[in-house]
Amino acid sequence: MRVLVVDDSPVDRKIAEMLLKKNGGMFEVIPVDSGIKALEVLGLNEGKSERTHINEQKIDIVLTDYFMPHMTGYDLLKTVKENSNLRSIPVVMMSSENDPEIISSCKGIGAEDFFVKPFKLKDVQRLRTYAAKTPMCKHGTKRKLPVDVIPENSSYESCPRVPKVAVA
Known part of the structure; x- marks a missing residue:
């Protein structure tokens, strides 16, 4: 499963990457440091709704920080869920703040889950459940x-x- 890890903090991004890679080789991690770069990986351009090669890297899960400069994780979530070609990709939010309003608003527009930082091994286990829900037929295996x-x-x-x- 390919996980797009989006976090402006190099330390938090590296922690998530290390924990995901240690999980028996189930996850391939694509780390980026901004929502704008995440949109590029997903095949979307800033200001445009779609490009011809949507989700070229076939991302299975997006794991994104909520608070980031230029484009928040909330904005990234909203963009993914508004795009008909990407909305089926599970998006999981992370933040160091455990704010019920933020969590509720994210889940209200389609976030699968919300993790409180730092990212932990138990969070990886929860991500596995979302990976299991991702339809395999979109990759041509079934x-x-x-x-x-x-x-x-x-x-x-x-x-x-x-x-x-x-x-x-």
């Missing part, structure tokens, strides 16, 4: 078969349009 491919009888047989696949 696909649905058309209904007409599945035979009506209950015996197993080879599917004529999909070689070497047994269907019931």
